[in-house]
Amino acid sequence: MSFHKELETTVRLLTASGKGILAADESTGTIAKRFAANSIENTEENRRAYRELLFTTPGMEHSISGVIFYEETLNQKATDGTLFSALLAKKGVVPGIKVDKGTVNLPGAPGELVTQGLDGLGEALKVHKGMGARFAKWRGVITIGDGIPSTYCIDSNAVMLARYAARCTEAGIVPIVEPEVLMDADNTLERCFEVTSQVLHATFRELHRHRVVLEHILLKPNMVISGKKCATQASIQQVAEQTIRCFRSHVPVAVPGIVFLSGGQSDEHATAHLDAIARLGPHPWTLSFSYGRALQAPAIKAWGGKAANWKAGQAAFAHRARLNGAAQAGKYTAAMEREVAKV
Numbered sequence: 001m002s003f004h005k006e007l008e009t010t011v012r013l014l015t016a017s018g019k020g021i022l023a024a025d026e027s028t029g030t031i032a033k034r035f036a037a038n039s040i041e042n043t044e045e046n047r048r049a050y051r052e053l054l055f056t057t058p059g060m061e062h063s064i065s066g067v068i069f070y071e072e073t074l075n076q077k078a079t080d081g082t083l084f085s086a087l088l089a090k091k092g093v094v095p096g097i098k099v100d101k102g103t104v105n106l107p108g109a110p111g112e113l114v115t116q117g118l119d120g121l122g123e124a125l126k127v128h129k130g131m132g133a134r135f136a137k138w139r140g141v142i143t144i145g146d147g148i149p150s151t152y153c154i155d156s157n158a159v160m161l162a163r164y165a166a167r168c169t170e171a172g173i174v175p176i177v178e179p180e181v182l183m184d185a186d187n188t189l190e191r192c193f194e195v196t197s198q199v200l201h202a203t204f205r206e207l208h209r210h211r212v213v214l215e216h217i218l219l220k221p222n223m224v225i226s227g228k229k230c231a232t233q234a235s236i237q238q239v240a241e242q243t244i245r246c247f248r249s250h251v252p253v254a255v256p257g258i259v260f261l262s263g264g265q266s267d268e269h270a271t272a273h274l275d276a277i278a279r280l281g282p283h284p285w286t287l288s289f290s291y292g293r294a295l296q297a298p299a300i301k302a303w304g305g306k307a308a309n310w311k312a313g314q315a316a317f318a319h320r321a322r323l324n325g326a327a328q329a330g331k332y333t334a335a336m337e338r339e340v341a342k343v
């Protein structure tokens with residue numbers, strides 16, 4: 001059976017103008033860290049309640065086109081008994097699912113990682129689709145350091161991403177292909193440019209070799225940015241210009257959308273960078289966000305695990321979502337940061 005039309009519809013919905021994707025797919029271990037930073041206990045009920053807060057935020061559908069779930073969340077329900085995936089679909093927000101099983105060390109490559117999760121993926125995708133998921137995510141991780149990344153690591157991750165993407169399109173699920181070059185080191189923007197170029201080149205080579213139709217995928221990359229520990233931080237304009245310069249050389253125009261990860265950037269930087277990138281357009285692909293931390297950090301803080309702060313948490317999330325929606329269209333201004341967050 002061909003899932004051509006279904007894949008096209010999902011891509012169209014996810015790349016809608018003025019909207020982007022909420023990455024709410026933190027594993028139980030990762031959300032533990034985000035909760036601990038705000039003294040919230042990491043119980044299943046707190047995870048469920050927090051996701052309900054995000055998904056039921058009034059008006060979030062005006063800035064959010066899709067939400068990436070962690071598997072646990074795909075099986076969870078709102079207080080009124082509605083499955084989260086159904087609740088979002090009703091608002092026109094597309095539910096998606098993280099399908100990789102995280103990273104392990106890459107044998108023979110000290111300090112480097114490879115992502116696992118291909119075993120049984122075809123069957124898992126059928127089950128996820130039955131629960132409402134229409135797109136998926138797999139994250140490959142590339143570390144910059146002394147003598148790394150190796151070509152071996154870049155190629156291994158590119159092959160895994162391509163095999164995952166092929167499995168997804170076969171199941172009528174749009175794959176988000178996420179090769180993330182980490183921004184935690186002391187490298188310059190130029191080094192990030194060089195590594196991101198190599199990674200994108202290898203990723204598209206493998207997507208071709210694995211016969212993946214590029215019109216049916218979304219790319220989720222890092223921006224070309226200075227490492228967090230680099231003494232000289234590139235300006236917002238430099239990040240925007242070098243990101244686009246890199247992508248123009250390595251991302252075929254058949255790819256319908258590029259949705260950036262935030263990767264540890266501050267909320268305001270992530271928004272300002274996206275806005276500067278949009279203002280350099282028109283671009284051959286739709287460019288938007290698929291942020292985790294940069295969309296959620298203020299909401300977790302405002303909520304703090306307390307029912308009394310529910311509305312404050314929703315207001316904080318709505319505010320960041322609105323600002324990033326504006327940035328997608330190149331209509332964000334720093335003054336908008338000071339607008340009162342409300343729902």
Ligand code: 13P
Nearest residue numbers: 023261262263291292293
């Ligand atoms: P961040 O925006 O916090 O990097 O998360 C996005 C994501 O999905 C990482 O895999």
